[in-house]
Amino acid sequence: MSLVVMGTVALDSLKTPHGIKEDLFGGSAAHFSMSARHFTNVHLSAVIGEDFPKKHISFLKSKKINTESLLIKSGKTFRWNGEYLAYDMNTAITLNTTLGVIVEFKPTVSARQKNIENVFLANYDPDIQLEFLSKLNKPNFIGMDTMNLWIDAKKQSVAKLMKKVHLVIVNDAEAQDFTSEKNILKAAKALLSYGPKMVIIKKGEHGGIFYSKNHLFALPAYPLEEVIDPTGAGDTFAGGVMGVLAQSKKINSKILIKALSYATILSSFNVQGFGMEMTKNLTIAQIEERMKVFREFFNY
Amino acid sequence: MSLVVMGTVALDSLKTPHGIKEDLFGGSAAHFSMSARHFTNVHLSAVIGEDFPKKHISFLKSKKINTESLLIKSGKTFRWNGEYLAYDMNTAITLNTTLGVIVEFKPTVSARQKNIENVFLANYDPDIQLEFLSKLNKPNFIGMDTMNLWIDAKKQSVAKLMKKVHLVIVNDAEAQDFTSEKNILKAAKALLSYGPKMVIIKKGEHGGIFYSKNHLFALPAYPLEEVIDPTGAGDTFAGGVMGVLAQSKKINSKILIKALSYATILSSFNVQGFGMEMTKNLTIAQIEERMKVFREFFNY
Numbered sequence: 023m024s025l026v027v028m029g030t031v032a033l034d035s036l037k038t039p040h041g042i043k044e045d046l047f048g049g050s051a052a053h054f055s056m057s058a059r060h061f062t063n064v065h066l067s068a069v070i071g072e073d074f075p076k077k078h079i080s081f082l083k084s085k086k087i088n089t090e091s092l093l094i095k096s097g098k099t100f101r102w103n104g105e106y107l108a109y110d111m112n113t114a115i116t117l118n119t120t121l122g123v124i125v126e127f128k129p130t131v132s133a134r135q136k137n138i139e140n141v142f143l144a145n146y147d148p149d150i151q152l153e154f155l156s157k158l159n160k161p162n163f164i165g166m167d168t169m170n171l172w173i174d175a176k177k178q179s180v181a182k183l184m185k186k187v188h189l190v191i192v193n194d195a196e197a198q199d200f201t202s203e204k205n206i207l208k209a210a211k212a213l214l215s216y217g218p219k220m221v222i223i224k225k226g227e228h229g230g231i232f233y234s235k236n237h238l239f240a241l242p243a244y245p246l247e248e249v250i251d252p253t254g255a256g257d258t259f260a261g262g263v264m265g266v267l268a269q270s271k272k273i274n275s276k277i278l279i280k281a282l283s284y285a286t287i288l289s290s291f292n293v294q295g296f297g298m299e300m301t302k303n304l305t306i307a308q309i310e311e312r313m314k315v316f317r318e319f320f321n322y
Numbered sequence: 323m324s325l326v327v328m329g330t331v332a333l334d335s336l337k338t339p340h341g342i343k344e345d346l347f348g349g350s351a352a353h354f355s356m357s358a359r360h361f362t363n364v365h366l367s368a369v370i371g372e373d374f375p376k377k378h379i380s381f382l383k384s385k386k387i388n389t390e391s392l393l394i395k396s397g398k399t400f401r402w403n404g405e406y407l408a409y410d411m412n413t414a415i416t417l418n419t420t421l422g423v424i425v426e427f428k429p430t431v432s433a434r435q436k437n438i439e440n441v442f443l444a445n446y447d448p449d450i451q452l453e454f455l456s457k458l459n460k461p462n463f464i465g466m467d468t469m470n471l472w473i474d475a476k477k478q479s480v481a482k483l484m485k486k487v488h489l490v491i492v493n494d495a496e497a498q499d500f501t502s503e504k505n506i507l508k509a510a511k512a513l514l515s516y517g518p519k520m521v522i523i524k525k526g527e528h529g530g531i532f533y534s535k536n537h538l539f540a541l542p543a544y545p546l547e548e549v550i551d552p553t554g555a556g557d558t559f560a561g562g563v564m565g566v567l568a569q570s571k572k573i574n575s576k577i578l579i580k581a582l583s584y585a586t587i588l589s590s591f592n593v594q595g596f597g598m599e600m601t602k603n604l605t606i607a608q609i610e611e612r613m614k615v616f617r618e619f620f621n622y
Contacts, residue, residue: 108504109504204408204409205546205547205548206545207545207546207547208547211547225528228525228528228529229528229529229540229542231542231545237618238545238615238619239618239619240529240542240543240544240545240619241542241619242529242531242540242541242542243540244540245506245507245531245538245540246505246507247505247507247508247511248505275618275621276621279619279620279621315538317620318537318539318575319538319539319540319541319579319620320579320617320619320620321575321576321579
């Protein structure tokens with residue numbers, strides 16, 4: 023089954039202990055697509071400015087990512103300028119944000135994309151996530167992400183959206199913020215009470231948990247000696263989960279564990295390079311090689 | 323095969339967000355024994371004062387823990403007074419320590435215990451750990467723990483001990499302190515270069531990693547909604563690892579994963595109550611029930 027992701031396509035400028043990079047190709051929908059593409063047909067819905075380098079669009083097309091709803095509008099592309107400090111590579115510090123065209127224009131889908139079965143609403147204004155959802159003809163499976171900015175500013179809209187989705191994927195700080203529960207298992211239970219059938223709480227280098235009425239899974243991250251740039255790791259994780267789930271008609275524990283495992287491996291590659299350095303040419307063979315090591319952890 | 327643990331048997335007074343408790347039966351060797359007893363014959367070597375309640379000794383005996391090297395000396399039992407703060411239940415704050423009899427007397431083994439095949443040197447002065455080891459007749463498998471206090475005060479002795487052991491089990495802060503490596507995989511590699519064949523780095527609620535020349539495993543903690551008292555969780559974990567390994571003549575990846583899994587489950591029970599509240603009557607059936615859930619996480 024196909025998958026459509028709505029989110030940002032952006033130009034990221036980063037300062038990390040490993041160097042400074044300007045105008046990297048990024049954005050939640052871009053990182054998500056680059057991960058989900060390994061498992062299913064991905065359609066990307068986002069808005070970019072006229073300043074956006076054409077080579078990145080050609081690149082997405084070369085990766086078989088459908089860009090017919092990647093809208094080019096008059097104005098500037100969304101830019102994020104962030105920093106990671108050596109002692110906490112898990113936490114991005116926003117130095118500056120240029121919203122550009124995303125203030126005025128909203129992502130949409132083409133007529134023939136309205137029937138796509140699987141949808142992921144990457145981090146965005148929850149009212150726009152809701153509006154995007156309303157344009158689709160009853161998708162089979164809906165996943166969403168959000169961030170503290172929206173939890174603080176528009177909690178009711180985030181809650182309204184949660185009622186309509188099947189899977190909420192957030193990180194620990196977001197889950198704690200939304201639910202006022204410090205314990206992540208309690209936070210997951212609290213999130214479930216808002217309506218989604220499934221919750222994933224990511225803990226960066228410490229892995230994460232999956233929680234639903236019938237299932238609880240905890241998983242470690244893939245151990246790495248060096249994290250170069252965690253930007254997009256969460257979107258890459260979500261892309262892995264949604265991509266694997268989109269392959270399957272039924273969702274059971276084996277499919278869920280498979281989805282979580284591939285998501286873990288995909289995001290481990292993502293953080294080993296700046297932007298898409300490590301994911302741009304990533305092959306299924308490389309993914310399977312690391313999956314083999316990961317599965318070994320639990321081969322009891 | 324049998325297992326002997328050398329460490330402390332203590333009386334712990336705790337302040338946690340869940341209450342205040344005085345003179346709980348604790349200590350590294352006691353918590354270790356209460357975990358390892360599920361898998362093998364455990365012999366405990368420690369020194370206590372005349373003030374130590376006899377009921378705790380009877381209790382250990384009732385759990386089939388061999389106490390012939392639990393020496394009662396004239397003076398006070400080692401006491402630890404600690405606190406855990408709500409926002410970081412992973413970190414114990416020492417409020418006060420009364421060393422008592424452990425200043426003057428050293429744990430030892432009886433003549434017939436000298437040939438025990440498996441040894442665990444729980445956290446203690448590394449010079450005493452070394453001395454204890456010298457009393458044994460070539461044990462087959464030696465594990466050790468240490469703490470920041472000894473890493474800071476007697477790093478050379480800790481390093482000397484590492485050369486003589488097969489397995490080092492430490493927490494992340496200790497591994498980082500000893501190796502000056504922030505990344506735990508790098509820290510594990512650095513620890514391995516000191517001589518042990520295997521390294522386990524524990525991350526509390528975030529699980530841990532196992533590292534050796536041929537194996538790398540990452541594992542999550544068992545997710546819990548509430549941590550009441552983490553005192554002894556690390557010793558309980560070590561008891562699970564050493565207990566399972568003592569059952570087996572050969573160490574391979576399956577045995578190691580089994581050991582890490584049981585250790586994870588045992589320590590999850592430990593933290594759910596004060597002191598030994600949850601481990602004192604723990605049955606194999608209860609352990610297996612939780613193991614079944616834990617294994618489900620990876621049943622792919």
